[in-house]
Amino acid sequence: MVRAIILVKSPKKLIAARLRKISSVSDSFPTSGQFDAVAIIDVKQLSQIKDVATLIQKISGVERTETMVEVQ
Known part of the structure; x- marks a missing residue:
């Protein structure tokens, strides 16, 4: 199993809830700062x-993403 964290910039409200609808997303939550979720x-x-x-980048309102892969 490979785990990654994707930071999402989107001014849309409830973007974290939209992210949870993607089957590979195990968790999603809003944040404050440079990224919104x-x-x-x-x-x-x-x-x-x-x-x-x-898939995340295709969600309406997503401006950009940044991906970090867990290293073990």
């Missing part, structure tokens, strides 16, 4: 992270 994702293969990030 965090999505924690769990996938089977490293290559799937890009697919999830692309």
Whole structure:
């Protein structure tokens, strides 16, 4: 299992709730600061992270994302 954190910039309210609707997102919550929400994702293969990030970027109102992969 590969875990990643995707930071999301979006002025849309309830963006964290929208992120939780994506099947690979195990948790999501709003934040204050440079980014508006965090999505924690769990996938089977490293290559799937890009697919999830692309899905998030297609959500209406998402301005940008930044992805960090957990290193063990």
